[in-house]
Amino acid sequence: MTVRVAVAGASGYAGGELLRLLLAHPEVEIGALTAGGNAGSRLGQHHPQLLPLADRELGETTAEQLRGHDVVFLALPHGHSAAIAAELGDDVVVVDCGADHRLNDPEAWTRWYGGDHPGTWPYGVPELPGARERLRSSKRIAVAGCFPTVSSLAVVPALAAGIVEPEVVITAVTGTSGAGRALKPHLLSAEVMGSASVYGVGGAHRHTPEMIQNLSAAAGEQVAVSFTPVLAPMARGILATCSAPLRGDVDASAAGEVYLDAYGDEPFVHVLPEGVWPQTSATLGANTVHLQVTVDPDAGRLVVVGAEDNLTKGTAGGAVQCMNLALGLPETTGLPTAGIAP
Ligand SMILES: NC(=O)C1=CN([C@@H]2O[C@H](COP(=O)(O)OP(=O)(O)OC[C@H]3O[C@@H](n4cnc5c(N)ncnc54)[C@H](OP(=O)(O)O)[C@@H]3O)[C@@H](O)[C@H]2O)C=CC1
Numbered sequence: 001m002t003v004r005v006a007v008a009g010a011s012g013y014a015g016g017e018l019l020r021l022l023l024a025h026p027e028v029e030i031g032a033l034t035a036g037g038n039a040g041s042r043l044g045q046h047h048p049q050l051l052p053l054a055d056r057e058l059g060e061t062t063a064e065q066l067r068g069h070d071v072v073f074l075a076l077p078h079g080h081s082a083a084i085a086a087e088l089g090d091d092v093v094v095v096d097c098g099a100d101h102r103l104n105d106p107e108a109w110t111r112w113y114g115g116d117h118p119g120t121w122p123y124g125v126p127e128l129p130g131a132r133e134r135l136r137s138s139k140r141i142a143v144a145g146c147f148p149t150v151s152s153l154a155v156v157p158a159l160a161a162g163i164v165e166p167e168v169v170i171t172a173v174t175g176t177s178g179a180g181r182a183l184k185p186h187l188l189s190a191e192v193m194g195s196a197s198v199y200g201v202g203g204a205h206r207h208t209p210e211m212i213q214n215l216s217a218a219a220g221e222q223v224a225v226s227f228t229p230v231l232a233p234m235a236r237g238i239l240a241t242c243s244a245p246l247r248g249d250v251d252a253s254a255a256g257e258v259y260l261d262a263y264g265d266e267p268f269v270h271v272l273p274e275g276v277w278p279q280t281s282a283t284l285g286a287n288t289v290h291l292q293v294t295v296d297p298d299a300g301r302l303v304v305v306g307a308e309d310n311l312t313k314g315t316a317g318g319a320v321q322c323m324n325l326a327l328g329l330p331e332t333t334g335l336p337t338a339g340i341a342p
């Protein structure tokens with residue numbers, strides 16, 4: 001099987017990581033690559049690490065450029081995918097790395113992103129309850145946000161098993177690549193180097209409704225989420241520390257069993273051996289989430305820590321995993337599980 005794939009937004013961080021993974025995918029042939037203002041330039045100017053594609057010219061991001069492929073990945077700023085997808089035809093698998101199609105609730109969409117809801121597509125975290133079945137053979141996929149991927153995988157088993165109350169606190173340290181390549185005021189290098197800082201504090205981050213959606217679906221009741229992102233001076237990686245009040249008498253060993261039951265057969269979600277705690281470096285470049293769980297008996301809380309590479313499992317790896325499912329390929333095809341630490 002040869003799958004012809006196009007990448008829109010190839011000059012960006014998510015586009016670059018998609019291409020790194022697609023170059024190693026045995027069933028994929030890389031077709032059109034497109035950009036915005038950088039259309040007309042060569043990929044090597046933006047991604048010198050992608051040597052085999054260095055001479056490829058970036059086209060304009062138009063339906064004409066993207067037609068004629070089996071799969072189109074959209075790694076564009078929010079708000080650009082619905083119009084392009086509508087022009088691509090229902091037989092093409094469209095995998096959107098942006099936020100446009102992640103939320104089920106049109107009102108939540110308008111509150112957090114503004115404007116009219118562009119519609120909901122199957123949600124791209126196969127390990128969440130029921131998600132894999134929806135993604136198989138789907139022609140439209142909404143890749144999850146990087147924070148919701150690791151945070152949801154960290155908390156869903158406890159909520160689904162009913163061992164915690166539906167009141168979750170999540171603090172997640174992130175690398176700067178999560179913000180994309182475009183210049184952002186909070187990412188000026190003098191502000192970021194040698195310092196950690198919070199942003200989107202007090203429930204103001206737009207990934208909060210996405211987490212609430214995932215966690216409430218698993219819990220079967222409305223879940224309150226207090227989420228705080230922390231920017232750290234590193235390029236890649238997210239380390240999420242999540243906690244919730246325990247429901248009933250649960251010790252660390254029982255909590256560990258809940259997580260092993262949930263993820264024991266998952267190729268990309270790994271519960272670490274007892275006493276080993278997740279660290280971002282162990283997940284870099286890999287399509288993995290590493291988890292560890294314990295209880296804080298004095299506080300009466302479950303504590304779960306999760307790590308991922310925001311660009312791999314948190315975006316491009318998750319996107320390729322979903323493509324595999326949509327095409328009926330083995331889900332793990334072409335996806336690394338070994339990180340590049342230290
Ligand atoms: N970075 C991350 O960790 C994650 C990113 N995502 C999502 O993936 C998408 C891409 O993010 P990321 O790669 O980080 O962003 P970047 O800013 O690094 O890249 C954006 C890409 O989109 C192109 N582009 C920008 N404006 C336009 C336009 N008007 N028309 C056509 N193309 C345009 C850019 O081209 P040019 O170079 O010409 O400007 C570039 O190729 C976003 O929706 C983001 O939310 C999702 C999860 C995590």
Ligand SMILES: CC(=O)N[C@@H](CCC(=O)OP(=O)(O)O)C(=O)O
Pocket residue numbers: 097098099144145146147174175176177178179180229231
């Ligand atoms: C460091 C940083 O700024 N990170 C980004 C993460 C964005 C992301 O993962 O994805 P979507 O934009 O696709 O939702 C942020 O907090 O907004």
